[in-house]
Amino acid sequence: MSQSRLTELTWREVRRAGERGIALLPIGSQEQHAGHLPMGTDTLLVEEVVDRALDLLDREAPGASEGTGAPVPEIVRLPALPFGHSPHHLFAAAVSLSAATLGAVLDDVLDSLVTSGYHRIMVVNGHGGNDEIMRLAVKRFALRARVTVAACSYWTLTAGGDDAGRPDVTPGHAGWFETSLMLAAHPGLVRTPVPARTPVEPPPLFDRPPHPGLTVERHGEWERVDGSTDDASGADADRGGRLLDDRARGLARAIRAFDAASR
Numbered sequence: 001m002s003q004s005r006l007t008e009l010t011w012r013e014v015r016r017a018g019e020r021g022i023a024l025l026p027i028g029s030q031e032q033h034a035g036h037l038p039m040g041t042d043t044l045l046v047e048e049v050v051d052r053a054l055d056l057l058d059r060e061a062p063g064a065s066e067g068t069g070a071p072v073p074e075i076v077r078l079p080a081l082p083f084g085h086s087p088h089h090l091f092a093a094a095v096s097l098s099a100a101t102l103g104a105v106l107d108d109v110l111d112s113l114v115t116s117g118y119h120r121i122m123v124v125n126g127h128g129g130n131d132e133i134m135r136l137a138v139k140r141f142a143l144r145a146r147v148t149v150a151a152c153s154y155w156t157l158t159a160g161g162d163d164a165g166r167p168d169v170t171p172g173h174a175g176w177f178e179t180s181l182m183l184a185a186h187p188g189l190v191r192t193p194v195p196a197r198t199p200v201e202p203p204p205l206f207d208r209p210p211h212p213g214l215t216v217e218r219h220g221e222w223e224r225v226d227g228s229t230d231d232a233s234g235a236d237a238d239r240g241g242r243l244l245d246d247r248a249r250g251l252a253r254a255i256r257a258f259d260a261a262s263r
Contacts, residue, residue, distance in 0.1 A: 003054050006078045014076070018117030021074035022259060025109060026050050027134065029084030029127035032092035034174035034228040036191040037182055039093065043082045045178065046126025048185040049154040050077065052248030053255065073259035076118075081105070085129040091223040099133050106137040114145050120262050122255065125153040128171060148262040150254075157250030165243050168230075172207070175230035180240030187237060197231040200224055 004017060028043025038044070060072055086096040097105065106123070113121055125134050131153050138151040155171040170177045175197075182190050204225050205216040 026080040031086040031089035031094035042127040053251035056252040084127040123151045159249035172229040174228035179232035179235035183237035184240035196233040
């Protein structure tokens with residue numbers, strides 16, 4: 001695979017790569033992650049998954065994808081967009097874009113890439129509050145520009161292995177899943193020991209709706225649960241490493257599939 005970082009390319013190299021390559025944009029956030037994880041957790045984790053996925057593709061035999069003989073995609077990795085839609089975390093601390101602003105930023109970035117010669121773009125998200133906005137931005141942009149755009153949130157892509165995680169707390173927020181991943185990827189940034197989460201009554205509704213299919217938001221929930229969705233005290237670095245590898249393999253497969261479908 002030919003893998004490049006946009007920041008390190010000349011404009012002529014950017015143009016050449018755009019003729020056949022895929023521009024890949026990670027997006028994250030800067031927001032509270034309880035008392036034990038840093039503000040940039042979402043950005044750090046999406047970058048980690050993206051970089052591991054690109055390393056996996058790089059290790060493939062030149063010119064072949066999983067032995068199929070299909071070309072391996074050329075990827076140009078953009079710098080991660082570090083800010084997302086995080087008004088629900090402003091009770092503590094966050095740097096948040098409004099939904100309209102984040103949509104406009106994504107639209108401008110996509111438009112810039114198309115103008116610079118790219119016709120295939122993939123957005124990989126690391127923050128739950130960005131997901132709906134990202135998907136709407138991608139859908140709207142493809143209606144008006146001759147481009148093929150894909151979007152995903154990294155935690156939804158698994159390789160189907162035995163260690164896909166705990167669905168009951170995945171992805172959660174500042175809980176077992178994210179803390180395990182951070183212990184594997186950036187252990188020096190995790191404040192330890194990680195305290196046990198104190199249960200609250202009544203339980204929050206944002207991630208446990210009272211009926212399947214409902215989206216429920218209740219005022220003041222995030223502050224009431226002290227900024228996390230579940231108990232992170234049992235987080236495990238080894239498990240986190242396996243979870244990161246699983247998501248990276250899933251993303252690598254998604255990139256290959258997008259490449260094959262959009263040539």
